[in-house]
Amino acid sequence: MRPRWRPGRQYRALNIQPDEYARRRRQLMRMAGEDAVLLIAAAPERVRNADANWPYRQDSDMHYLAGFPEPESVLALLPGRKHGEVVLFCRERDPEHERWHGESIGTERAVDVYGMDDAFPIDDIDDILPGMIEGRGRVYCHFGREPEFDARLLGWMRRLRQLRGGGVVPKEFVALGHLLHDLRLYKSRAELKLMRASAAMAAEAHLAAMQMALPGRYEYEVEAELLRSMRSRGAVAAFPPIVAAGANACVMHYTANRAMLREGDLLLIDAGAELDCYASDISRSFPVGGRYSREQRMLYELVLEAQSAAIDEVRPGRPFDAAHQMAVRVIAEGLCALGLLEGDADEAIVSGAYKRFYPAKTGHWLGLDVHDVGDYRVAGEPRLLEPGMVVTVEPGIYIPPSDTGVAERWRGIGIRIEDDVAVVKDGNEVLTSAVPKDAGEIEALLAAR
Structure with a gap:
């Protein structure tokens, strides 16, 4: 007899649990080493035509590591960081935005529900993330995939160099897929x-x-x-x-x-x-x-x-x-x-x-x-x-x-x-x-x- 699936039937029990996402992140950070930072950006929203967007679908790597479903978010994995290795930048709760587009997750639930060690508003990423990157030897990322994210990443490097006393800029940019995609296999x-x-x-x-x-x-x-x-x-x-x-x-x-x-x-x-x-x-x-x-x-x-x-x-x-x-x-x-x-x-x-x-x-x-x-x-x-x-x-x-x-x-x-x-x-x-x-x-x- 062939299986039959009905709306909602057993679906909630099938979701990947937070501890599995955490295990994946730990495994990836061990592979990268303590002097690395790993950056994974959410998929951007894409315009179909005029003011109509295509249905949103999260970037597969972001989903694999965080299960976080929203655009305008960046996951930073910082091995060895004392105040928490897993940091998410995401949309803050905004009643006016939610009136038009529905409820957002926000930084508090990113920690409480999605298991992040820390979460900050995405609007503050330019001020916060460069300092987190400072002193790390390598940046793992998908450089070349999304031009907008590439430009932002280079901006963070420029800001890091401009820190008082001159920040220590990572010496290497490494393709993240070399490590992450082997795990996904x-x-x-x-x-x-x-x-x-x-x-x-x-x-x-x-x-x-x-x-x-x-x-x-x-x-x-x-x-x-x-x-x-x-x-x-x-x-x-x-x-x-x-x-x-x-x-x-x-x-x-x-x-x-x-x-x-x-x-x-x-x-x-x-x-x-x-x-x-x-x-x-x-x-x-x-x-x-x-x-x-x-x-x-x-x-x-x-x-x-x-x-x-x-x-x-x-x-x-x-x-x-x-x-x-x-x-x-x-x-x-x-x-x-x-x-x-x-x-x-x-x-x-x-x-x-x-x-x-x-x-x-x-x-x-x-x-x-x-x-x-x-x-x-x-x-x-x-x-x-x-x-x-x-x-x-x-x-x-x-x-x-x-x-x-x-x-x-x-x-x-x-x-x-x-x-x-x-x-x-x-x-x-x-x-x-x-x-x-x-x-x-x-x-x-x-x-x-």
Whole structure:
């Protein structure tokens, strides 16, 4: 029986607790050393047009270290500081601002609720932070990400030099991602619970979309059902959903979602939910009319075989790219057997001929970002998988309608099957298994609409 999530159901129990955020900060400060300062800025609010902003979403690194949801905030980690190592600069409570925009957290609750050692109004950061930085040897930050923050950081350095007697300015600026993003790669038990919940919500959305994706409807109607399902369960879309009918599925990042669904089409849906900033990512390809054609089913079964073999490679000690190499092998062999590629699989792999129909990679890290942070290679070699890592596995075959080098019956078929897979001690856990992918099961599900 597939999991069902209702508004508010178990959600509060899934939140990351303050002691976990504190543990993350301590671990990061130990890695940086006592002569360092680490600065993490909130994501800025972004204007959509005129005076309308895009929905606010916190910077993933700020969320990972503080769980603090508001813009106009800066987290300063100051290892060894006697008056508290964790300092947050944030908006002060302001009744006039809150009248228009809702209640703010403020400095007092930043300490009492979010576990900061100290908190100051963001308007005072230019006067306070330079003195905290003085005497430290290194500044860890995301220099180059947000021009406004970069300019402010340089301003703090200038102010530090202007201190009476001449302040001691840090000698190094170090990329924060080198340390922080390696920590984010390993998900805790609490994070995995959130990712399972996110996956369950995305699974419900896919199942709801399958039920109403009938001939004569439009891609945007299916998209609306995906979004309705996610929002009704307390989640948002992790990215703009791909709802691609027929030949549109051959466009890797299709997002127009305007075409009509027609009898005989496959519909490729790539959509994920985001819950408390943690993402899921699922793709399924199914027949609008309820049954796969002969050619659609042959290609679908090939992609499913490739995915199954690739998922088997997601286990501790295996290289990250082992899943991709396995998927490429299975797909190349299948395309050669079907006559869509000439020669044998070895030739197709060495020459790259398989990329004509499979130009993508087979997966990516997943977590706070859909394409999550973390190095894929270490010392020039593919990274070995370890428990706590989460990846997607998403092989596909895409035969453009313009490819006259294949028989017409194959053209315009695009298929992707994607699941989220956590590496666990004894193998892997498929977080998104609630959405059927066996061709017979999918046809049975569609027949019951």
